[in-house]
Amino acid sequence: MEETNEDVLAKYQEETKDLRDATFEDIFKVYPKIAEEYNKETGKNGKVRRDNIVLCTRRILEILELPFTIQYKQFNDKMAYEFVKRCRESGKYSGFTPVSYLECLRAICARWTHSYYAKYGLRVESLRLPPPLMIKPPYRYKTRTDEEKKKVKELYAKLEQDDPCVWFFMTMMLCFAMRNNDVKRLTWDNFVQTFKGVYLQYTPHKTRLTSARSVNWPVPGALWEKMLKYKELHPKNPLEKNVQGCHCKYDEKGRLNSIFAVEKRLRKYMRDLGFTGSKNAYELRKLCADAIYSNFGQEMASSITGDDIRTVTKFYADPSSLSKEVDVTSLI
Numbered sequence: 477m478e479e480t481n482e483d484v485l486a487k488y489q490e491e492t493k494d495l496r497d498a499t500f501e502d503i504f505k506v507y508p509k510i511a512e513e514y515n516k517e518t519g520k521n522g523k524v525r526r527d528n529i530v531l532c533t534r535r536i537l538e539i540l541e542l543p544f545t546i547q548y549k550q551f552n553d554k555m556a557y558e559f560v561k562r563c564r565e566s567g568k569y570s571g572f573t574p575v576s577y578l579e580c581l582r583a584i585c586a587r588w589t590h591s592y593y594a595k596y597g598l599r600v601e602s603l604r605l606p607p608p609l610m611i612k613p614p615y616r617y618k619t620r621t622d623e624e625k626k627k628v629k630e631l632y633a634k635l636e637q638d639d640p641c642v643w644f645f646m647t648m649m650l651c652f653a654m655r656n657n658d659v660k661r662l663t664w665d666n667f668v669q670t671f672k673g674v675y676l677q678y679t680p681h682k683t684r685l686t687s688a689r690s691v692n693w694p695v696p697g698a699l700w701e702k703m704l705k706y707k708e709l710h711p712k713n714p715l716e717k718n719v720q721g722c723h724c725k726y727d728e729k730g731r732l733n734s735i736f737a738v739e740k741r742l743r744k745y746m747r748d749l750g751f752t753g754s755k756n757a758y759e760l761r762k763l764c765a766d767a768i769y770s771n772f773g774q775e776m777a778s779s780i781t782g783d784d785i786r787t788v789t790k791f792y793a794d795p796s797s798l799s800k801e802v803d804v805t806s807l808i
Contacts, residue, residue: 495599498585500537501544502598504530507584510592532580539563548585549601556605578605619766620759627749628763635745636702641738642745644706644714649760652676652693653768653781653792656739656757663713667695667703674700680782689782765792 498506511526537544539562540555556578563574585593585600593600620628632650635643648654648662658681666678674695695703706714715738739757746756761781765788769777777788 495594495597497547497549498593498598498600499545499547500533502596503548503584503593503600504534504544506593506596506598507589510589510596513592514588529580529583532577533584536577536581548603551581551603551605553604553606581605619770620763624750625763628760631745631749639741640706640709641715642742644703644710645738645742646760647699647703649757650764651699652691653761653764654678655680655682655761657681660715660739662715664707667700673697689784691780691782693780762792 507530508526511529512523514520515523515526534544536559540559542555559578560574563569563577582603582605585602587602590600590602628650632643632646635646645656645659648659649656654662658678661681662678666676668675668677672694676691676693676695679690743757746759751759765777765781768780769788769792774785774788777792778785781788781792783792
């Protein structure tokens, strides 16, 4: 007879009856060690994710005002719903952020961790939290108004002379739907000259391990001419620091053109246009994906973003907004 989840849990509890139930304080000390051990065994490099999981889990407890000394197994559905409620009421978090945090809470004691925690004399059990769909808000991307799009285009044209580094950063997000972290990794080698023209070629970092989809997107000739002028000031890398002759603005601390300062200025420009939130620059990627989706279809939008069609339709495009009239009777 096949074992049920209850049978597996009872067996695990019997095998670990001599271990101590782990508190969050224990977990925060031990998880980085077992994650590093696991990564060495599997050949993965998960330091960023490891640190992020701990950080997000700590943040959950802080928002709920819970002490780190409570046992992990005491966290329940009621706490999960209360956490999501507080995040949304605060207005500081986007609709999906609380759900991402709770996924980190699950991950910190995922099934693979149990045997590793046992080596440190700790017993943990996988949490049974509400399914993500039960706490995610209904979300669909909504096309920006013509007035908002006009403001973005005016800013884009202005920055080419006023703040070239931000102009380049904005170009990659607005014209090629790149994520901000992919822009930071960009080099001139990603622009490949072929007999057909120049192509932007890269693999999105976020999905490199899941879908491994690469982007191969043509660069319009007129835009490439502008980029070549920009390249004269930044010959090594598009966002290299302290380039002589570059007339970019200084940041608040007097530092010239660090990549993070460039992104910070872009976010400020977007806030001045009325795009609020911690990820306001990300709206540029959405504008690009939505424009490609509306005019050329979902396959093209999927190609330029590097995401699958389902993700594009939900997060980056508004299927209810069509750019052309369609006479269906002429098609059937």
